[in-house]
Amino acid sequence: MASGDRAPGPCLAVVVNSVAVPDAAASTQAEPRRVLLTAENLGSHYTIQQESRFLEVLRGVSLEIEEGEFACILGPSGCGKTTFLNIVAGLACTSSGIIQIDGAPIKGPGPDRAMVFQQPSLLPWRTVLGNVLYGMELSGRYRRKRDERNERARMYIELVGLTGFENSYPAQLSGGMQQRVNLARALATDPAMLLMDEPFGALDALTRESMQFELLRIWQEARKTVLFITHDIGEAIYLADRVFVFSKRPGSVKETVPVELARPRSLEMKRTPEFTGYEDHLWRLIQDEATAGKEARNG
Numbered sequence: 001m002a003s004g005d006r007a008p009g010p011c012l013a014v015v016v017n018s019v020a021v022p023d024a025a026a027s028t029q030a031e032p033r034r035v036l037l038t039a040e041n042l043g044s045h046y047t048i049q050q051e052s053r054f055l056e057v058l059r060g061v062s063l064e065i066e067e068g069e070f071a072c073i074l075g076p077s078g079c080g081k082t083t084f085l086n087i088v089a090g091l092a093c094t095s096s097g098i099i100q101i102d103g104a105p106i107k108g109p110g111p112d113r114a115m116v117f118q119q120p121s122l123l124p125w126r127t128v129l130g131n132v133l134y135g136m137e138l139s140g141r142y143r144r145k146r147d148e149r150n151e152r153a154r155m156y157i158e159l160v161g162l163t164g165f166e167n168s169y170p171a172q173l174s175g176g177m178q179q180r181v182n183l184a185r186a187l188a189t190d191p192a193m194l195l196m197d198e199p200f201g202a203l204d205a206l207t208r209e210s211m212q213f214e215l216l217r218i219w220q221e222a223r224k225t226v227l228f229i230t231h232d233i234g235e236a237i238y239l240a241d242r243v244f245v246f247s248k249r250p251g252s253v254k255e256t257v258p259v260e261l262a263r264p265r266s267l268e269m270k271r272t273p274e275f276t277g278y279e280d281h282l283w284r285l286i287q288d289e290a291t292a293g294k295e296a297r298n299g
Helices: 081-089 128-139 146-159 175-188 205-222 233-239 267-271 273-298
Strands: 035-048 053-066 070-074 096-101 113-116 193-197 225-230 242-246 253-258
Touching: 035 081, 035 225, 053 081, 053 225, 053 253, 070 081, 070 233, 081 096, 081 113, 081 193, 081 225, 113 175, 128 146, 128 175, 146 175, 146 205, 175 205, 205 233, 205 267, 225 233, 233 267, 233 273, 242 273, 253 273, 267 273
Parallel strands: 070 225, 070 242, 113 193, 193 225
Antiparallel strands: 035 053, 035 096, 242 253
């Protein structure tokens, strides 16, 4: 969790590039999907005690994420993206508004959500298999079903492409392979929603692109709902069904951009005029917010 994005405290229960970005009002789906996550007028603030200063991180965030959707949140640094993700995870609390998953208020962590952080956070004394099993052991859902746990762990190890490395330790794996273990551990707990906080941010450019491609493959097979935080405009476009662009702090949803690029998506798609049209539009949105934030700071 980034220090600037924390929200501690007690819990309470288009004008667009016509080449590539379609009008959101014209975007339609063949079948409406069930809404899984709802945020309504959500706010978050806290006091920096040592400076006796009040900091408002989020203000009036309202959005819905549908079951099976891949949604990305994009915004300037410090706009509250990670704070919002932590609120969804039940790791931080709201100051106002409503946050619900499947119609129920989020009051803390739960087995219906699994978090994938930027750092893999694997247990160094456990093998790949042992680390994937660990998530199920903690969740309690499969605690008394040892055979089923092992079967599920091996299934997701295969899904993320690590068959043959079940008995390897984290220190014997590359950064990309460690993140695959991290992802398999989260998927094995069978969450309704996968929460990903810049999971590829620490990887080199080539490995990052490879992991983006692999993540889409895994998502299309597992069909989980994904909420993905990123600073990378190209990554957001490549992965998402919709991109929620956050404003400068206090963060709110500045614009929701549907990404109507065909699936499955190849890495070559990133060099098409349609893709670069989305990049130009999102870059302008982020640049406008970054500039506004800098002007506000300079008074």
